[in-house]
Amino acid sequence: xxxxxxxxxxxxxxxxxxxxxxxxxxxxxxxxxxxxxxxxxxxxxxxxxxxxxxxxxxxxxxxxxxxxxxxxxxxxxxxxxxxxxxxxxxxxxxxxxxxxxxxxxxxxxxxxxxxxxxxxxxxxxxxxxxxxxxxxxxxxxxxxxxxxxxxxxxxxxxxxxxxxxxxxxxxxxxxxxxxxxxxxxxxxxxxxxxxxxxxxxxxxxxxxxxxxxxxxxxxxxxxxxxxxxxxxxxxxxxxxxxxxxxxxxxxxxxxxxxxxxxxxxxxxxxxxxxxxxxxxxxxxxxxxxxxxxxxxxxxxxxxxxxxxxxxxxxxxxxxxxxxxxxxxxxxxxxxxxxxxxxxxxxxxxxxxxxxxxxxxxxxxxxxxxxxxxxxxxxxxxxxxxxxxxxxxxxxxxxxxxxxxxxxxxxxxxxxxxxxxxxxxxxxxxxxxxxxxxxxxxxxxxxxxxxxxxxxxxxxxxxxxxxxxxxxxxxxxxxxxxxxxxxxxxxxxxxxxxxxxxxxxxxxxxxxxxxxxxxxxxxxxxxxxxxxxxxxxxxxxxxxxxxxxxxxxxxxxxxxxxxxxxxxxxxxxxxxxxxxxxxxxxxxxxxxxxxxxxxxxxxxxxxxxxxxxxxxxxxxxxxxxxxxxxxxx
Amino acid sequence: xxxxxxxxxxxxxxxxxxxxxxxxxxxxxxxxxxxxxxxxxxxxxxxxxxxxxxxxxxxxxxxxxxxxxxxxxxxxxxxxxxxxxxxxxxxxxxxxxxxxxxxxxxxxxxxxxxxxxxxxxxxxxxxxxxxxxxxxxxxxxxxxxxxxxxxxxxxxxxxxxxxxx
Ligand SMILES: Cc1cc2nc3c(=O)[nH]c(=O)nc-3n(C[C@H](O)[C@H](O)[C@H](O)COP(=O)(O)O)c2cc1C
Ligand code: SF4
Ligand code: SF4
Ligand code: SF4
Ligand code: FES
Ligand code: FES
Numbered sequence: 001x002x003x004x005x006x007x008x009x010x011x012x013x014x015x016x017x018x019x020x021x022x023x024x025x026x027x028x029x030x031x032x033x034x035x036x037x038x039x040x041x042x043x044x045x046x047x048x049x050x051x052x053x054x055x056x057x058x059x060x061x062x063x064x065x066x067x068x069x070x071x072x073x074x075x076x077x078x079x080x081x082x083x084x085x086x087x088x089x090x091x092x093x094x095x096x097x098x099x100x101x102x103x104x105x106x107x108x109x110x111x112x113x114x115x116x117x118x119x120x121x122x123x124x125x126x127x128x129x130x131x132x133x134x135x136x137x138x139x140x141x142x143x144x145x146x147x148x149x150x151x152x153x154x155x156x157x158x159x160x161x162x163x164x165x166x167x168x169x170x171x172x173x174x175x176x177x178x179x180x181x182x183x184x185x186x187x188x189x190x191x192x193x194x195x196x197x198x199x200x201x202x203x204x205x206x207x208x209x210x211x212x213x214x215x216x217x218x219x220x221x222x223x224x225x226x227x228x229x230x231x232x233x234x235x236x237x238x239x240x241x242x243x244x245x246x247x248x249x250x251x252x253x254x255x256x257x258x259x260x261x262x263x264x265x266x267x268x269x270x271x272x273x274x275x276x277x278x279x280x281x282x283x284x285x286x287x288x289x290x291x292x293x294x295x296x297x298x299x300x301x302x303x304x305x306x307x308x309x310x311x312x313x314x315x316x317x318x319x320x321x322x323x324x325x326x327x328x329x330x331x332x333x334x335x336x337x338x339x340x341x342x343x344x345x346x347x348x349x350x351x352x353x354x355x356x357x358x359x360x361x362x363x364x365x366x367x368x369x370x371x372x373x374x375x376x377x378x379x380x381x382x383x384x385x386x387x388x389x390x391x392x393x394x395x396x397x398x399x400x401x402x403x404x405x406x407x408x409x410x411x412x413x414x415x416x417x418x419x420x421x422x423x424x425x426x427x428x429x430x431x432x433x434x435x436x437x438x439x440x441x442x443x444x445x446x447x448x449x450x451x452x453x454x455x456x457x458x459x460x461x462x463x464x465x466x467x468x469x470x471x472x473x474x475x476x477x478x479x480x481x482x483x484x485x486x487x488x489x490x491x492x493x494x495x496x497x498x499x500x501x502x503x504x505x506x507x508x509x510x511x512x513x514x515x516x517x518x519x520x521x522x523x524x525x526x527x528x529x530x531x532x533x534x535x536x537x538x539x540x541x542x543x544x545x546x547x548x549x550x551x552x553x554x555x556x557x558x559x560x561x562x563x564x565x566x567x568x569x570x571x572x573x574x575x576x577x578x579x580x581x582x583x584x585x586x587x588x589x590x591x592x593x594x595x596x597x598x599x600x601x602x603x604x605x606x607x608x609x610x611x612x613x614x615x616x617x618x619x620x621x622x623x624x625x626x627x628x629x630x631x632x
Numbered sequence: 633x634x635x636x637x638x639x640x641x642x643x644x645x646x647x648x649x650x651x652x653x654x655x656x657x658x659x660x661x662x663x664x665x666x667x668x669x670x671x672x673x674x675x676x677x678x679x680x681x682x683x684x685x686x687x688x689x690x691x692x693x694x695x696x697x698x699x700x701x702x703x704x705x706x707x708x709x710x711x712x713x714x715x716x717x718x719x720x721x722x723x724x725x726x727x728x729x730x731x732x733x734x735x736x737x738x739x740x741x742x743x744x745x746x747x748x749x750x751x752x753x754x755x756x757x758x759x760x761x762x763x764x765x766x767x768x769x770x771x772x773x774x775x776x777x778x779x780x781x782x783x784x785x786x787x788x789x790x791x792x793x794x795x796x797x
Contacts, residue, residue, distance in 0.1 A: 050765045050778035086767030231761070234724030239764040271670070271707055272763055312666050312705035315761065329665035330697075331704040388766060390725040396767040428724070466724050480727055484761065490704075595737075595784040617733050617784045 012166075015291040017299040019182045022174055022292075029170050038076065038117060040064075041093045043158060045082030045240055046275055047397075048089035052106070056090045059106035063113040076117075078167070081244020081279075083158040085145055087396035088128060093140050093158075100140035101126035131394050131416050145395045148414045150376070152384045153360045154400045157244030162279050165247060165286040173247040174292050176363035177254050181300045184366075189259040190216060193362070195370030197382035202227055202318075202355030203433065203461045204537070205381075205450040208362075211352060215260050215342040218350035222262035224253050224304075225327070225346060225353045228269040228276065229311055229318035232431030233484065235464030237386040238356035240398055242269065242276035245360065246283035250306060252359030254293060255366060256352060257304045265306040266346070268323055271313060280308050315432075315488035319536050320353045321345070322490070333490045334536035355462065357386055377403030381449035385463060391428075392469035394419050404447040407439065411467055422469035426552075429453055430461030432481045432488075433541035435548025436474060457548040459541065473570035474553040475560050479507035481545035489538060496539030499530030503546060511571040515561035520550060569631030572616045576632055581606035583628035590620035590629065645682045649675070654690045662691050666701060669708060677713040714749040714756035716794050718787075719773040723762030731770035735759055737784050738791070755794055 016022055042057045060077045069076070083091055088102035094116060101112065104126060115121050127136035128143055137143050160167040168174075180189050194209030215222060226249060230238040242249060253265045269277050284306050288294035295303050314332055316322050321339075322332035324346040345351025361383065365373045374382045381403035387410070390396050394416035401410065407427055411417065418424050426436040429448075435458035437443050446452055453460045468477070482504045491497045503526055506519050527543030534540045550557060559565045566574035579590070579599075586604040598614040601607030609620070609629075621629045653671045658664035665687070672683050679702055688695040702708040720726075720735050735746055738757050742750050749756040765771050768780030774790050 046764045047767045050763075050768050050771065050780045086765075089767070230764075233722075233762040234726075234766050235762070236764040236766055272760060276764075310667060310670065312670060312701075313707035314705050326666065327663070329661075329663040329693075329701075331700055390766045390769065391728055431724070464724070466728065468728065472728060477728075480724070480732075487706075593785065595788055615733070615737060615784070617737065618730060619783060619785065 013286070013289045015289070017291060019178045019298045019300060021298065022169070022178050026169050026175075029166050033166075033170055036096055038097070039095045040077045040112075040117070041080045041083075041095060041159065042077060043081070043083040043089060043091050044079045045086070045089075045158075045243055046236070046273075047082065047086035048091065049275070051089045053090040055106045056092070056104055056109065059109035060092070060112070063109040064117075066110070067113050067118060069113075069118070078161050079163070080159060081157050081162050082240040082398060084154060084240070084398035085128075085143075085395065086398070087394075098139045098141055100128060100137070100143060102128050131419075145397070145399075145414055145416065148409065149400050150384050150402050151400050152364055152376075153241060153248070153357055153386050154244075154398065155364075156248065157240060157398075160245060162244055162246055163282055165283065165290060165292075168245070168247040172367075173363075174251055174287075176366035177251050177258075177292070178298065179366055180255050180258055181298060181302060186216065186259045186261065189255060189366070192366060192370040193259075196361075196365045196373035197370075198358065198361055198365060198373060199381065199450065200355055201357035201361075201385065201462060203430070203459065205460065208354060208358055211342060211354070212256060212259055214340075215350050215352040218343055220349050221264070221347075222257075222260050223346045223349060223351040224257045224260070224262045224265040225324070225351055226253055226265070226267040226359055227318060227320070227323060227353055227355045228267050228273070229323060230270055230273070230356070230462065231315040231318040231488075232462050232464040234390055234466055235388045235431060235462060237388050237398060237463045239273050239276050240388075241356050241360050241386070242267075242273070243279050246280045247287065248360040248363060249280070249356055250283060250287060250293060252362035253306060254297070254304050255362050256354070256359065258302060260350075260352060262352075263303040263305065265304060266327055267306065267308050268311060268317075268327060269308060270311045277308055277310055284308070314490075315484075316490045316536070316538055319538065322536070323353065324351060331490075333492050334538070336535060357463070378447070378449050380451050381460075385448070385460070387448075387463045387465040389415050389465050389467065391466040392418055392422065392424075392472070393467040401448075403449045406445050406447050407437070408444045410448070410465070411439070411444075415467065418467070418469050420469075422471065424467065425470050425472055426468045426474065428458075428466040428468060428477070429464065430459035430541075430544070431464045432484050433537065433544055434458045434461045434464075435544045436468070436477060436552065437548075438552040457551055458544065471568050471570070473511075473566050473568040474549040474556050475507065476511055476566075476568075476570045478545045478549045479504065479511055482507055482542070485538065485542045489542075493533075493535040493539065495530045495532075496534040496536075496542060499526050499534075499539075500542055502526055503530070503543065507546070510557065510560045511566070511573070513560070513564045513571070513573045515557075517561065519561055520554065520557050524550060569618075569621075575616075576611055577609055577614065577616070577618075577621060578630050578632050579607050579609055580628050580630055583626055585626050585628070587625070589623055589625070593619045593623050595619065643676055643680055645680060645686070647686060650683060650686050651690070654687060660691055662693055665691060665693060665698070666705070669698075669702065673708060678709040678711055681710075712749070712753070714753050716754060716775050717756045717758060718791070719758045719760045719763075720746075720782075720787075721761075721763050721765075721769070721771040721773075722759045723766060723769075725762070725766035726770040729769045731772075731782075734770060734772065734782065734784055734787055738787060741788075741791070742795075754797065755791070 091102040199205040317326045317332035321335045326332035386400045531543045584606040591599040772779045772782035
């Protein structure tokens with residue numbers, strides 16, 4: 001999937017040849033750009049782009065041009081990465097007034113320019129209203145979704161134009177790199193990282209400072225690699241970071257390279273993220289042209305060249321050794337862990353692999369100090385964490401909170417609760433390696449962090465957080481993840497390859513109403529075995545979705561097996577839909593929506609579903625305003 | 633550049649074009665093989681055998697290794713794809729909002745499995761594990777055009793004109 005390229009004009013570039021040039025250049029830019037002048041920040045992240053944000057951006061530019069404003073700054077309209085409140089897109093923020101307009105159409109552009117930019121008046125129609133409230137909120141910082149967050153990694157995401165390095169420099173990019181190049185020895189950098197207690201954000205949570213130290217100790221050419229594979233389906237934190245603030249990732253990698261004497265880096269991005277690839281490639285080119293990456297950086301003699309590689313659609317390539325072998329142009333099969341990548345990784349050389357978010361934290365740690373970072377979060381899980389909050393929750397988007405924040409705070413205060421008055425059932429974390437946490441029962445006040453989530457049978461993972469309501473079938477969710485893993489297992493070791501296949505077979509049977517007594521115990525046995533004896537992390541966590549759902553939702557498995565019922569109304573063979581005549585108002589919405597023409601009925605008369613035609617797409621169920629359709 | 637062939641017979645392979653990809657764009661480096669294959673596939677919509685043989689000779693990687701890579705990674709195809717490609721996201725966020733049902737519906741409607749192409753080569757149905765637009769779930773992409781919050785009804789509206797072509 002390609003994206004149109006905003007061809008950059010690079011005529012302004014003049015190489016910076018001394019470390020002190022950066023601050024001077026920044027001051028010139030600040031003077032030119034007048035940060036307190038009005039700016040319109042249009043979100044062009046992947047989510048908003050899918051909703052037509054590029055048309056909105058063009059319309060805003062046109063409206064500004066048509067208004068013949070006496071513009072003091074150029075550009076007045078700026079494209080940015082994800083503003084993080086994706087379920088409200090297409091959207092924009094007007095700075096410095098901090099006005100947040102959402103759910104916009106290109107045709108709204110002229111009104112925004114006339115009323116707000118020229119007239120200085122708010123257009124209430126475009127403002128956000130919290131669910132269940134009539135009071136619109138003007139300022140972005142006062143919207144609960146934003147107010148309840150602590151943004152470190154995401155500070156510049158949605159604020160800067162990711163295609164113009166100057167904007168990032170104005171907002172402080174590369175000043176941490178200057179600091180390490182001029183004031184810190186490689187050892188001191190690693191020391192600061194250790195003090196920060198930053199643990200890798202890719203899932204395993206290994207302390208970054210220790211990894212850097214053990215890699216730096218090795219002899220030979222060192223490689224610095226960034227894991228932008230983000231395989232967890234339903235997570236987009238790393239995508240948004242790469243798309244919204246590419247220079248934070250690049251600067252973090254450059255600092256890592258300096259600390260371990262490396263001159264070469266790679267970013268491995270999954271191919272489903274064309275916008276991230278394009279943004280990073282452009283950012284690298286601009287940083288090289290300015291002398292902030294590449295040969296002889298800022299005249300200090302430090303060299304660091306970075307390139308972007310794309311994956312080819314294999315989840316297992318997110319695993320470190322598989323990723324490195326994929327970078328070498330080969331198939332990505334994990335290898336045993338006793339060979340450490342920090343000793344013999346990419347090209348059999350010492351290689352340091354970290355996740356996108358891990359690197360993006362580094363400049364902040366260097367500038368503010370490791371102790372500052374460690375002061376956030378909890379004792380064992382320091383700092384903040386970005387989650388992508390999706391599923392059955394009102395506010396879908398990216399959130400960044402200190403480690404140790406409770407699920408209640410995340411789902412209700414930030415997420416705004418569950419839509420359509422449904423009950424919260426579970427939160428899934430950690431993707432296919434994670435588990436489902438049953439919320440209402442016990443764990444609403446659990447604090448997210450590496451240790452806590454593992455204790456209750458899930459993992460923190462890289463930050464995917466999927467909220468599930470009462471209409472989610474836990475057996476089906478576990479079948480879904482196991483099916484995913486069957487497709488993605490590299491197949492080289494038997495417990496993973498065969499164990500997953502068998503688990504999928506059993507789960508499929510159960511969801512079809514063909515489950516048998518003993519299936520649950522068999523699943524537990526196979527799952528425990530697969531988790532114990534597989535080679536890589538894919539296999540050793542693969543049964544978590546099954547084991548955690550059996551642990552907490554055993555009665556749901558039993559309902560499928562014994563009663564041949566799917567209580568949530570998901571497993572198609574085990575339920576049907578019925579319109580309750582006493583509730584149905586005959587509004588006709590369901591009839592209009594039904595793609596299978598399975599519903600008949602006269603206006604104002606109770607409607608009827610013809611079971612033999614119904615494909616159970618749930619369109620009618622979701623859209624009936626009167627709750628007249630029942631799962632039976 | 634030769635026109636990408638969209639039908640069933642082996643396309644004409646343009647070796648000058650292949651050389652440009654292999655040597656100029658990627659410097660003939662073995663390590664860039666996956667990205668070369670991606671570029672070749674973008675052009676022909678699949679990996680034609682003749683092009684793989686040429687690639688093998690050019691960078692000195694045995695053909696069996698190239699096939700190993702081509703079959704390991706989900707994005708490569710050894711058979712031609714249809715004129716139009718419909719991707720339906722089956723990532724977790726999209727799955728929970730009913731993308732599985734959409735896939736089933738399209739598969740039934742077209743009489744093909746996901747990953748396969750209709751006999752008249754008009755349409756390929758693909759699934760994908762997350763496009764990073766999860767807030768818009770479920771997401772369908774027809775020929776690189778995103779359709780957020782897709783429904784079976786919307787997919788029918790998109791496909792019917794194509795099938796009637
Ligand atoms: C099957 C599998 C898939 C993985 N996928 C990813 C991924 O998509 N992104 C990521 O950063 N780490 C992923 N990891 C974890 C990496 O192996 C590695 O631990 C991590 O990238 C190291 O970076 P960190 O220490 O900064 O977290 C995966 C691990 C396994 C076993
Ligand atoms: S555990 Fe699974 S994915 Fe990992 S090496 Fe073994 S077969 Fe491959
Ligand atoms: S949408 Fe609900 S109330 Fe309206 S006709 Fe259908 S079942 Fe009856
Ligand atoms: S579930 Fe879908 S097919 Fe069945 S009656 Fe409702 S809208 Fe029609
Ligand atoms: S993509 Fe626009 S807010 Fe996330
Ligand atoms: S799960 Fe479909 S876009 Fe992420």
